[in-house]
Amino acid sequence: VAAFSFLLIMSLLFVAPPLVSAAATPLAVAGLFAGAFYLFDRRGVLLDPSYPSLAIIGGYLFGAVTLWRAETSARRHVRQAFGKFVAPAVVDRLAEHPERLVLGGETRELTVLFSDLRNFSGISEGLSARELTQFMNEYLTPMTDAILEEEGTIDKYMGDAVLAFWNAPLDIEDHPRKAVRAALTMREALVSLNKRRAEAAASSGNDAQPAAMGLGLNLGPCSVGNMGSIRRFDYSILGDTVNLASRLEGASKAFQTDIVASGAVRDAAPDFSWLDLGRVRVVGKSEPTRVFALAGDRSMAVSDSYVRWRKSHDLMRQEYESGRFEAAAKGASALARSVPEPWPALYVVLEQRYRGLAREGSQDNWSSVWNLSSK
Template sequence: MKRTRRRRPAYYLATATAALAVLAIGRLQPPALDDLRNFVFDTFQRLAPQPYDPGLPVRVVAVDEESLAAFGQWPWPRTRLAELVDKLAEAGAAAIAFDIIFSEEDQTSLDHFVRRLPDGPAKVEIVAVAANAIPNDRLFARAIAAAPVALGLTLSNVGPKSASPPKAGVAIAGDDPTSFLSRFPAAVTPIAELAEAARGLGATNWAPDRDGVVRRVPLLGVGPGGLTPSLALEALRLAQGASTLVIRSSNASGETAFGRQTGVNAVKVGAFEIAVGAAADIRPRYGAEAPERVLSAAAVLQGRAPRDEIEGRILFIGATAIGLGDIRATPLQPTLPGVEIHSQIVESLLSGALLSRPDWAAGLELVAAGAAFVLVASLLLLVAPLFSALAAIGLITALFTASFWAFDRAGLLVDAAFPSLSAALAYGVGAVALWRNDQAARRHVHMAFGKFIAPAVVEGLVEHPERLVLGGETRELTVLFSDLRDFSTISEGLTAQELTHFMNAYLTPMTDAILDREGTVDKYIGDAVMAFWNAPLDIADHPRKAVCAALDMRAAMARFNAERAAEAARAGRDYRKAAMGIGLNLGPCSVGNMGSTRRFDYSILGDVVNLTSRLEGLCKWFRVDILVSGDLRDAAAGFAWLDLGAAQVVGRSAPTRIYALAGDEAFAASEAFAAWRDEHRTMMRYHAEWDFTRARAAAARMMAIVEPHWTGCYLALEQRFAAFEAVPPAKSDGGPIWKMDSK
């Protein structure tokens, strides 16, 4: 298509603005770009994972389901762990590393049991027996002292400030590395008796990215005891019989940085010199889970483990049974026991299968992004959009091919996503700018209002025409969101005319229910309705009117389904019941004309609006049709409310109290609701007390006494309580919090 000079200035302005945006992104390196880069590199690892090499001398001794079935629940007595260490040492293990922190005394030990007994004759007799018994921890310490064992500890920001002295000596060449390492003022360490007996102490800390995936692993950290090696590094040291770690930092011999302090360059342990990042971190190239890597602790204790799978090997002991393991996410797997990550780290160190992001990578990516932008933007002016699009696609393909080649062949992480994004942005902005210029000559109509405005809004705008300009005010509003459930399934097989009739028949009574209660319909989004109260005019008692509108919508839905059922029966066709969810919330919102000077709508914005949308989405989660926030429930307390606890929805850090609407004010005063509410409160009290077994039983009882359309809610709660019973949530003030994965 021919481009005239008259149209090019707008194109140049648009592409120049986009080019500045690309430059800013490349220089600022925002977190979103890092997320995109991680996604690309994770994809590369999934496409070409590190093959498992059974010849590497690393194995996992797993406390798995087989071990629990054979020897009982976890944690085991320290005597059994001592037996496990003895058997591994007798079989010739080169190093034994526990991915377990023994921060408390053995609760099963006889001496510990005696201390808890009340005074009396029985205690005197048991004390006499205990006097000749060796405490479990002492037996375990003896086993540890006789074997090359490294124990795990966790560096922390809270907790005890003292720590056992490190077992490994440290030699430093160059700048002091501690200023570049992660620092922790506290540590959770093994009890003193065990720590003194161990030949190694290593940190089990990870350094996950903000999405929780472990891509970088620190080999060193700074704790209250000073420089602390990782558990993997300690295991590698013990296996070689080395006593010292050598840290080479900037400005060491051979590591000249022209006086600048750039961080750690390498860590040497025994015969291995490991190139690391500035913070002494590495990037393992992960491999898939391999059954050959794992030995069951039961097999070792029962003498069934092959000796050649133990002799001369580095063994990591940890829990992998469901519900016990330190579960982490890697680029390959969303759930992997932490003990297996430790083993893969040592495998990467031994095989040299480490990934590296060189210092020059960011600069090269910025240059490539600029060149890609200029190339695509120039092609748009010279050739037809189709050919320039094909050229952009070819360029992006070439960039990703080169990036993957560098990853697979050299272990280099050079990002193709940013240059590709630059090429796509150049094409998108340029093509849109040229298209808009081509369409400008044909545009003969101007944009107008394109939404339904409630009569109350019209009256307010007539009285206050100044509100037709952009901007608005902050007011306390009651906000409503409603949405049809399974609309796609219901609409299957409907013609365009039938679908239009269905939507009109549904939306009309819903709109009437809102307008009859003095609400304003903000917008329709397909089958969804958004409405609000108390703007632009003051609406007295608007929270109550909004709740009444929601009840009217519930009744209208029942009538709508009855009419459809009768119509389907007359026509002799199948009928699928429609259902909806309604969310209600109360709070300050920005309300006014939103948009541009050419087109604007009277609408609302704010966190209250976002939370209302989330509440509507939670209706499906709890299998109810009306949910409200605690603020709205407090403002309209006279209705029949059922407390569902606190939920943390997507996009909010603080939990929100949520309530289901069971009925109107008359029903709230009835004896039937009082009995229902009391049983419900008992169930939620069990939930708040972390007694999920009784809460689940109460939910099951509720299903037998409530109306049929409420059984789904209690079935959902029973399932949630069962999930909490299996995997209890972390303790928090105010009872357990429902965690919402999505809207």
């Protein structure tokens, strides 16, 4: 009987070890001893409950170890797959609940950031391979830290370009604001990097060309998941939202400013300091997109100097939208002389555009949409 009980219980344990819980194990052992005592006391049948009890305890230990190893392996896999590209807080949440990680592909609303260095060829000219590698590490490290500290996910590095996104693989609360804060931190980090490079170059009697960055922000649905081939794949994003973020980075060149965001991002984070740039039609898109320049954070948005700046800017934009190009050009010229660096460059570009339109004269089919010809 003992041998039969042992084989029966062990077979059940190997088939479904998770069924033997910490609470059920002592109850089962106690039941065996109680049953053996009852049979001996009332029926005169002697059964040894020790072997079945040992089988139950052994099965429980086997199941517990098996489950522990499976959970540990799943957590290790998550950390290896995402630890270098996802914020530590998000990795911890993924490791605790790996079942939330949807493999394959899914459609999610993401905030997408695309950044790129300006004039990288000019910066790298004259640098040795070692010096260029050091420069790229000094540039990408603070940029990556800024993204990860705001719970973003690094999609990939493309030379000096960075593609990142928010709200995947886990839900990130208030992700558009976190992306905007990351962009502002990246701007500050680049200023610090240029300062350090200038000081190092001055100490050696050389000149260091300052680095400039362009950055595009967009918000919308994306396909996110394991992308690639059956031999190699990465957790990545695809979709029109991603393409537009890249085009907005390119639009920042035309406006001579560093951070350009879509209207969707501005509407999701309206309490930051924004400047309306109007509507543009980027390369590859038939529909125009409303774009905004990011001037500063929320504390700046309530400052008197910014409020006056924005009112003058909006007045200039109204003159332009109404087709009064000379008045718009005068407004842009006045702003170029009054705003702090590096913003005069934006208004120099706008003044040139407005004066060019004034020379052409108003046309019946005129549109305020700016058709950009380059990426």
